[in-house]
Structures are given as C-alpha cells and as structure tokens.
Amino acid sequence: MNYTSQGDAIPNVVACTPCHAGTADFNINGAQDEIEALLVELEELLLAEGVLNPATGLWRTGTYATDVAGAALNWIYIEEDRSKGVHNYEYAKALLTNSIESLK
Numbered sequence: 758m759n760y761t762s763q764g765d766a767i768p769n770v771v772a773c774t775p776c777h778a779g780t781a782d783f784n785i786n787g788a789q790d791e792i793e794a795l796l797v798e799l800e801e802l803l804l805a806e807g808v809l810n811p812a813t814g815l816w817r818t819g820t821y822a823t824d825v826a827g828a829a830l831n832w833i834y835i836e837e838d839r840s841k842g843v844h845n846y847e848y849a850k851a852l853l854t855n856s857i858e859s860l861k
C-alpha cells in the first residue's frame with residue numbers, strides 16, 4: 758500500500774481519494790489512531806490478566822476465563838490484521854471496545 762519516492766515510503770491513496778478527498782494517508786478521520794489506542798488499552802488489560810508475557814509479548818500457556826480468552830483472540834485478530842481498522846473500522850472498534858468492557 759506504500760510506494761517509495763526519494764527514499765520515503767508514501768501511502769498510495771489513489772484508491773481512497775475518490776471518496777476521501779484530499780487525504781494523504783490511510784488514517785481517515787483519525788480512525789487508525791483510535792484503533793491503535795484501543796489496541797494498546799486492551800493489550801495492557803491482557804498483560805494484567807497474565808495472558809501475555811510482558812517480556813516477550815507472546816502468549817502464556819494456561820487456563821483462562823472465557824471472557825479473557827475471547828478478548829485475547831479479538832486483540833490478536835485486529836492486531837495481526839495490521840490495517841488498524843481500515844479493513845472494517847466499525848467492526849474493529851466494536852470488537853475492541855466490547856473486549857475492553859468485558860475485562861474491566
């Protein structure tokens with residue numbers, strides 16, 4: 758989704774500008790910032806639950822409550838999608854928000 762121009766990685770927004778006029782990146786209306794903040798918040802809750810190993814960022818083998826395991830799966834699903842909500846902003850936001858609520 759990026760191309761290189763004089764050593765800089767430039768987001769290729771040609772496919773976006775017909776609808777999102779004037780955008781220079783994929784962070785439309787701050788959607789990626791918002792999803793990234795939710796990912797960080799949920800990651801902190803998962804670290805507190807002991808699901809993630811703070812030293813490695815990898816899963817800790819164990820037995821967890823269903824809500825905790827579900828929240829962990831939702832986190833890794835959106836994290837590894839790597840679009841930070843561009844592929845389905847409303848769904849990503851709902852999954853992360855609901856997961857955060859379930860752990861609080």
Ligand code: HEC
Binds near residue numbers: 776786846
């Ligand atoms: C055919 C029109 C169209 C194209 C092309 C398009 N989008 Fe969108 N996009 C929309 C509409 C409509 C919404 C929903 C806006 C709303 O709900 O207010 C949206 C929403 C979004 C959102 C969620 C943020 C928000 O304000 O709802 C993101 C992020 C986004 N688009 C990114 C992109 C990116 C990146 C591209 C190019 C790769 C792209 N879009 C191409 C029409 C388009």
